[in-house]
Amino acid sequence: MTVHFIGAGPGAVDLLTLRGHKILSECPICLYAGSIVPKEMLDFCPSNAILIDTAPLNLDQIEAEYLKAHQAGQDIARLHSGDLSVYSAVSEQIRRLKKHNIPYTLTPGVPAFAAAAALIEKELTVPEIAQSVVLTRISGRASTMPQNEKLEAFAQTGSTLLLHLAIHRLDEIVERLTPFYGVNCPVVIAARVTWSNEQILKGTLGTIIDQFNQQPVERTALIMIGPALHEHQATESALYNIEYQRRFKTI
Structure with missing residues (x-):
């Protein structure tokens, strides 16, 4: 059993990564932040998946869902908005998973x-x-x-x-x-x-x-x-300047 943290991206369902889509489509349980993750993204889950909105839950209640799935041997997809690397509250969840020796993965999303x-x-x-x-x-x-x-x-x-x-x-x-x-x-x-x-x-x-x-x-x-x-910028990068000495270039 593994808990898969997935960055859902900013909102548009087609900005979910391919990896995130694959994990969602395979997990029998999905925990998602209902207030900031679009419901349409849940259509990627299996038709019989258990869907749990974490918006009204505290950390102890979320941890309880992880433990229940762990005991049942069922993978969990945990959908967070945006990307997991900033303001995601993932770190405290990971600490609790480590306490119980529950495996997890992190899949980044479009911030x-x-x-x-x-x-x-x-x-x-x-x-x-x-x-x-x-x-x-x-x-x-x-x-x-x-x-x-x-x-x-x-x-x-x-x-x-x-x-x-x-x-x-x-x-x-x-x-x-x-x-x-x-x-x-x-x-x-x-x-x-x-x-x-x-x-x-x-x-x-x-x-x-x-x-x-x-x-x-x-x-x-x-x-x-x-x-x-600013709407109008006068400077340009030297990267594509004709005089720029490139490390790799065609002859």
């Missing part, structure tokens, strides 16, 4: 920020403008931020900032970042990207609050901030 970047047709790293991407959040009810990971510390670098789980404090974010990026810095708010009801707001640190108040976005939104998001 929401990558889907959002594709939707707005932007590369998040632009030569000489921003070569780093920071995935972060601000302190909330679930957990506080480490002392050395303050928003201002990241803002000093001028990197592209991608803020998760923070849309409810947009006013505070704008206030804290404006001194570093300026009022004209681009901001994109992306919610439920690739879902049928996806929402995209484009503005600047000087305009985004008014735009948001006129068109509120739900709490699962991603906030994207940084000069790399």
